[in-house]
Amino acid sequence: MAENATIRLNKVLRELNISLDRAVDYLTSQGHEVEARPTTKISGEVYQVLLDEFRSDKSKKVASKEVGEEKRKEKEALRQQLEQEQEEKRLARERRQSRSEVVKAKADLAGPTQVGKIDLEETKKQGAPTKKEEPAVEKPAAETPGEAEKPAEAPAAKTQADEKPEAEKPAAEKPEVMETEYKKLSGPKIKDKIDLTQFEKKKKEKKDDGDRKRRRRRITSKTDSGGRGKAGGRKQRFAANKVEPTEEEVQKQVRETLEKLQGKSKKGKGAKYRRDKRDQHRQQTEKDLEAQELESKTLKVTEFVTVGEVATMMDVSTTDIISACMSLGIMVTMNQRLDAETLTIVAEEFGYEVEFVTAEIEESIEEEEDAPEDLQPRAPIVTVMGHVDHGKTSLLDYIREENVIAGESGGITQHIGAYGVSLENGQKIAFLDTPGHEAFTAMRARGAQVTDIAIIVIAADDDIMPQTKEAISHAQAAGVPIVFAINKVDKPTANPDKIKEGLANMNLLVEDWGGKIQSHDISAKTGQGVKELLEKVLLEAELLELKANPDKLASGTVVEAFLDKGRGYVSTVLVTAGTLHIGDYVLAGTCSGKVKAMQDERGKNVKSAGPSTPISILGLDGAPQAGDKFNVLEDEREAKQIASKRSQLLREQNVRTQRHITLDEIGRRIALGDFQELNIILKGDVDGSVEALSDSFQKLSTDEIQVNIIHKGVGAITESDVLLASASDAIIIGFNVRPMGNAREVADKEEIDIRMYSIIYDAINDVKDAMEGMLSPEIKEEVTGTAEIRETFKISKIGTIAGCMVTSGKVFRNSNIRLIRDGVVIFTGELASLKRFKDDVKEVSKGYDCGLQIKNYNDIKEGDVVEAFQEVAVKKTL
Numbered sequence: 001m002a003e004n005a006t007i008r009l010n011k012v013l014r015e016l017n018i019s020l021d022r023a024v025d026y027l028t029s030q031g032h033e034v035e036a037r038p039t040t041k042i043s044g045e046v047y048q049v050l051l052d053e054f055r056s057d058k059s060k061k062v063a064s065k066e067v068g069e070e071k072r073k074e075k076e077a078l079r080q081q082l083e084q085e086q087e088e089k090r091l092a093r094e095r096r097q098s099r100s101e102v103v104k105a106k107a108d109l110a111g112p113t114q115v116g117k118i119d120l121e122e123t124k125k126q127g128a129p130t131k132k133e134e135p136a137v138e139k140p141a142a143e144t145p146g147e148a149e150k151p152a153e154a155p156a157a158k159t160q161a162d163e164k165p166e167a168e169k170p171a172a173e174k175p176e177v178m179e180t181e182y183k184k185l186s187g188p189k190i191k192d193k194i195d196l197t198q199f200e201k202k203k204k205e206k207k208d209d210g211d212r213k214r215r216r217r218r219i220t221s222k223t224d225s226g227g228r229g230k231a232g233g234r235k236q237r238f239a240a241n242k243v244e245p246t247e248e249e250v251q252k253q254v255r256e257t258l259e260k261l262q263g264k265s266k267k268g269k270g271a272k273y274r275r276d277k278r279d280q281h282r283q284q285t286e287k288d289l290e291a292q293e294l295e296s297k298t299l300k301v302t303e304f305v306t307v308g309e310v311a312t313m314m315d316v317s318t319t320d321i322i323s324a325c326m327s328l329g330i331m332v333t334m335n336q337r338l339d340a341e342t343l344t345i346v347a348e349e350f351g352y353e354v355e356f357v358t359a360e361i362e363e364s365i366e367e368e369e370d371a372p373e374d375l376q377p378r379a380p381i382v383t384v385m386g387h388v389d390h391g392k393t394s395l396l397d398y399i400r401e402e403n404v405i406a407g408e409s410g411g412i413t414q415h416i417g418a419y420g421v422s423l424e425n426g427q428k429i430a431f432l433d434t435p436g437h438e439a440f441t442a443m444r445a446r447g448a449q450v451t452d453i454a455i456i457v458i459a460a461d462d463d464i465m466p467q468t469k470e471a472i473s474h475a476q477a478a479g480v481p482i483v484f485a486i487n488k489v490d491k492p493t494a495n496p497d498k499i500k501e502g503l504a505n506m507n508l509l510v511e512d513w514g515g516k517i518q519s520h521d522i523s524a525k526t527g528q529g530v531k532e533l534l535e536k537v538l539l540e541a542e543l544l545e546l547k548a549n550p551d552k553l554a555s556g557t558v559v560e561a562f563l564d565k566g567r568g569y570v571s572t573v574l575v576t577a578g579t580l581h582i583g584d585y586v587l588a589g590t591c592s593g594k595v596k597a598m599q600d601e602r603g604k605n606v607k608s609a610g611p612s613t614p615i616s617i618l619g620l621d622g623a624p625q626a627g628d629k630f631n632v633l634e635d636e637r638e639a640k641q642i643a644s645k646r647s648q649l650l651r652e653q654n655v656r657t658q659r660h661i662t663l664d665e666i667g668r669r670i671a672l673g674d675f676q677e678l679n680i681i682l683k684g685d686v687d688g689s690v691e692a693l694s695d696s697f698q699k700l701s702t703d704e705i706q707v708n709i710i711h712k713g714v715g716a717i718t719e720s721d722v723l724l725a726s727a728s729d730a731i732i733i734g735f736n737v738r739p740m741g742n743a744r745e746v747a748d749k750e751e752i753d754i755r756m757y758s759i760i761y762d763a764i765n766d767v768k769d770a771m772e773g774m775l776s777p778e779i780k781e782e783v784t785g786t787a788e789i790r791e792t793f794k795i796s797k798i799g800t801i802a803g804c805m806v807t808s809g810k811v812f813r814n815s816n817i818r819l820i821r822d823g824v825v826i827f828t829g830e831l832a833s834l835k836r837f838k839d840d841v842k843e844v845s846k847g848y849d850c851g852l853q854i855k856n857y858n859d860i861k862e863g864d865v866v867e868a869f870q871e872v873a874v875k876k877t878l
Contacts, residue, residue, distance in 0.1 A: 007047055010038035016054040026053060105199070298353045305343065308334045308698075314350050324349045331473045335695045337627065370549040370577075378548040379420075379428035379612040380541035381450065381574065385471035386457035388435070391487040394524035395457060396433050399534070418559045418572055418614030419601045427538060430574065430612045432559065434471075435692075450557045450574060451478070453540050455533075457485045460494035460521070464502040472508070481540045484510060484519035485533055496521050548611035553632040554578035558588050559614065561623035562686040563715035569623050572616050573630055580609045585636045586620065589628035590650055592643040593620040594636065623714040626687045676705050678771060679730035681721050682712040683737050689760070690714060693735055696764050705771050716740035717754060726750040731770075733763060778874045785809025785846065787866045793851075799832075800858040804866060805849045812843045815868035817854065821861065830855050 013020060024036045032046050042050075051058070245253075299313050307325070311318040318334050324346050325332045332338065338346065340356060347354045384392045399421055419431045432451060454475040458468055475482050484503065486496045500510055500519070509515020518536045522529035556575040564570050571588065573580075580586075584595050596619035598606050609615040621643075624630070633639045680697060684690035694709050701707045710728050711721070717732055717739040723746070725732050732747070734756040739747065747754050757763040787804040794800050804811075811817075813834045819827040832855040834841055836848070844850040854860065 006041040006043055008038070009034070009040045009042055012042065012047060012050060013038070016050060016058045018050075018054050023050060023054075026050070297351060298355050299347055300355050301343065306335050306337050307332050310338065310343065310346065314347070314352055316350060320350075321346060329473070330477045331470055333695050334698055335691050337625075370552070374549045374551060375547040376550060378546050378610075379430055380452045380537070380544070380546055381430045381432065381576075381612055382453045382455055382537055383432040383434060383451035384455045384457060385434050385475070387459070387462070387465035387467040387471075390457050390459040390462065390465075390468070391524045392457045393433055395455075395485065395487065395522070395530065396431055398524050398527050398530055399431070418574055420614055423534065428612070429534070429537065429541075430614055432574075432614075450559075450576070451480055452544060452546060453483060453537055454478075454480050455483050455485050455537065457487050458499050459488045460486050460496045460499055461488050461491045464499065464506070469506070472506070481544070482508075482517055483533070483536055483540060484508075484517065486519060486521045487524055489521040490523040490526055490528060546612075548577045550579045550610045552578040553634070554580035554584065554609070555629065555631045556580075558624045558626055558628045558630055560626055560686050560688055561620075561714065563623060565716070567618055569620050570616055570618060571620055571624055572614065575609050575611055575613050575615065577611055578632065579611075580615065580617070580632065582607055584632045585634070585639045586617065586630055587633055587639040587642055588620060588624040588630035590643055590647045591620045591622040591624045592636075592639040595619050623687055626691070677708055678705060678767070679708045679710050679725075679728050680767070681710050681725050681728075681730050681732045683717050683721060683732070683734050684712075684714060685736035687714050689735050693733070693760065693763060696760070697767055700764075700768055700771060702771075707767070707771070717743050719743045719746050722746045722750060722752050722754075725752045731755065733757065733767070735760070735763060779871050780874050781869050782872045783809070783867060783869045784815055785811045785868045787811050787844075787850070787852070787868070789860060789862055789864045789866065790849070791862060792860055794858075799853060800860055801851050801853050802860050802864075802866070803849065803851055806844050806846050808846055809868070810843050810845050811850070811852070811866070811868040812870070813841065815870055818867045818869070819854065819857070819860065820865040820867055821863075827854070827857050827859075829857055832856075 009020070009023070013023060016023075020036060020038060024034055027034045027046060027049065030049055032049065034040055034042060034046065299310070301310075301313070307321050308318055311321045314321075322332055322334075325338075325342065328342070328345060330342055340354075344354045384396060386392050396419065400419055419433070421429050421431060423429065454471070456468065456471055456475070458464060472482065484499075486499050488494055489496055500513055503510060503517075503519075504513060504515075508517055510517050510519035512519065518540065520529050520533045520536060522533055524530070554575050555577050556573050558571055559574050560572040562570055569591075571591075573588070580595065580598070582595050582598060586593060586595055595617050597617070598609060599616045600606055601614060601616075606615065633642075682690055682693055682697070684693060690712050694712050697707050697709060710730050711724055716737045717734050719742060721732060722739075722743050724730070725747075732752060732754045734754065736758050738756060739754060744754070746752075755763075755766065757766070785806055786808050787806045789802045789804050791803040792800055793803065811834065813831060816828070816830050818825050819829075832853040833851075834844065835851045836844060841850070852866065854866075
């Protein structure tokens with residue numbers, strides 16, 4: 001190879017039979033830097049270095065090729081030899097078959113005449129008696145192998161052909177030496193003729209058929225002698241028609257075939273054993289498949305399961321689950337947790353069974369049955385529900401003589417509140433205040449589940465709003481009595497009759513209109529009708545005959561839970577039975593602890609809380625979820641064990657309900673092209689608000705943008721939240737909480753966006769705006785103006801100039817244009833120039849003439865229309 005010549009590295013690698021990495025590493029060790037690509041060109045010097053080192057690999061490759069070529073030649077020679085031997089065998093076999101056929105044909109033709117022929121010359125020489133002619137008779141039979149098959153034909157043919165000599169034999173046997181007169185034989189005596197046309201016909205049939213092994217000889221004899229009886233009998237046997245099987249034979253054959261198919265054939269014990277094993281294995285496989293299918297249709301869930309998690313486990317959409325619940329009269333949201341009965345019914349709707357894995361834990365908490373003599377009257381638990389800004393909290397403020405609204409951000413309730421009220425007559429009522437915003441559906445549902453009576457507040461100057469209808473549905477689903485409070489009757493625009501008419505249209509007739517549902521017109525601002533409303537509430541409570549046993553271990557429901565910086569986890573609970581004392585061991589959901597302090601809604605310390613009493617407790621080791629049941633246990637160790645077991649089950653539940661991306665989802669995202677995800681870490685002051693925000697954010701998801709709640713929790717924003725956001729590329733949203741410790745510094749360093757809100761509207765709207773910003777804008781065409789071509793001018797080296805009149809809008813210099821002729825678009829492009837007289841202009845308005853040239857297009861005519869348009873990016877909205 002010449003010194004200046006270059007060669008590609010991949011060619012050298014194939015020649016030397018080495019890998020790319022091996023060659024590059026060796027060249028690097030020898031001081032030759034070469035790019036590790038197969039297409040790299042190397043000089044002759046570098047090639048020589050590789051050749052010197054890897055010559056042995058090349059020789060091995062060549063040697064292996066030579067050995068492979070020799071083996072291939074040997075195999076080819078052996079194959080040819082085998083083919084030649086097979087061909088020779090085939091030819092020999094065909095020669096033997098043809099020879100045997102010829103011999104058979106000759107024997108058939110010559111057999112009757114040759115058997116009776118006697119060589120008298122030979123007999124005369126030997127001087128043998130006539131009896132010794134038998135070997136001469138047998139000789140032709142020995143020479144014709146085909147005649148060996150017919151030993152009975154020789155004597156028969158002999159009697160036919162030469163009857164006269166046989167009749168004269170007894171006279172000639174008397175002397176010891178037989179002397180014969182020489183008499184010239186004139187030829188054989190023809191006794192009968194043979195019809196040779198049958199052999200020609202047979203030969204023709206053989207030639208057409210081509211299968212020598214299945215030939216049948218058909219001999220037709222016209223002789224009337226008795227000596228041909230055997231041949232005639234054989235001919236009849238071969239030529240007989242095939243007999244049709246009888247019905248019994250057919251049925252017998254069918255039975256035998258069925259027995260074989262069913263494995264009932266009479267075989268040995270080994271076959272029967274194997275057959276039984278196969279049947280047993282097949283049955284076991286079918287049982288396993290049935291069990292597997294049954295298990296796949298069984299949902300193993302804990303008591304901590306939401307609508308979204310159920311939808312994931314059953315592989316159906318959340319909308320289908322919500323629709324099924326609504327058909328049952330239950331209003332639910334994506335993050336609302338279902339009770340055992342509802343979960344079972346919903347699962348049955350979709351063909352699933354539910355198995356609760358916390359059954360053994362629930363059994364360990366024994367519920368004592370109360371004796372009738374131990375039951376004492378208790379105060380009613382009343383939930384105030386309705387649409388936002390219809391006066392729910394104002395009504396409670398007037399009853400409690402407080403100003404709760406002043407403490408709420410934006411003047412709207414964003415937390416569920418629990419208050420105990422003592423009336424003038426000494427009676428007590430426990431009130432639950434629920435938020436009216438649409439995001440707090442789960443809170444309203446929770447309030448309806450733990451309540452005895454529901455007050456639905458409706459503004460008289462408004463209409464029956466969606467959240468009002470939702471609150472009515474929750475109350476009806478919970479089966480609690482409803483009392484309507486028609487508020488704001490002191491306003492000039494108030495129209496209570498309109499509200500009552502709307503309720504009547506919903507099949508809810510109030511007492512004033514002849515129905516059974518209590519209602520009253522009130523004004524929460526002035527206090528008008530509030531006293532009468534409370535009297536109606538107490539009347540409903542008397543009808544319910546509410547009783548509870550205060551002398552037992554307390555149980556109830558968690559209303560709300562939050563993290564207080566100075567005091568720790570604070571849980572607001574509603575005691576429904578028994579009495580709660582300081583020092584009791586409380587188990588609430590996955591949290592447990594010893595009650596260290598109790599306070600009422602006004603912040604006063606209390607030592608015990610009886611039935612129907614809302615209370616705030618300190619001492620739990622976490623924030624239980626709102627809606628969890630709490631129980632008091634005698635043993636602290638038992639409480640911790642159950643809480644630990646529940647936490648473990650909850651972790652398993654989270655793993656099972658974690659939604660994984662599927663091939664269908666990947667295909668959908670690829671098809672969309674610009675699919676994006678918005679990851680959010682949500683922290684709030686109370687569990688109910690976190691739940692409501694999470695639900696609202698997930699509802700914002702679209703086909704193009706998916707909102708993922710990576711983590712949600714109660715408490716301040718910590719450093720671990722910032723690190724999680726950094727790892728998952730998420731934003732942090734804080735609701736009524738702030739960063740804690742050095743979380744802010746870490747967020748600035750990691751460039752993590754932390755947004756903090758105190759009003760739920762602002763949080764939802766900001767996330768919605770952010771998602772709209774992530775959407776790719778939609779490109780739309782906007783027609784700016786049209787111009788009619790009145791005259792054309794052809795200028796050499798420039799092209800065709802169109803003299804136009806702008807008939808509508810404006811034509812801009814940077815516009816895209818369409819050339820329209822007779823209503824058909826014939827060209828789409830852009831302008832090369834736009835002039836008024838001799839001056840270049842940026843735009844020409846309606847009513848002015850102008851000259852324009854279309855870029856790279858000159859086929860323009862008078863009467864054509866130029867349509868100017870621009871592409872405008874329109875921002876997408878959710």
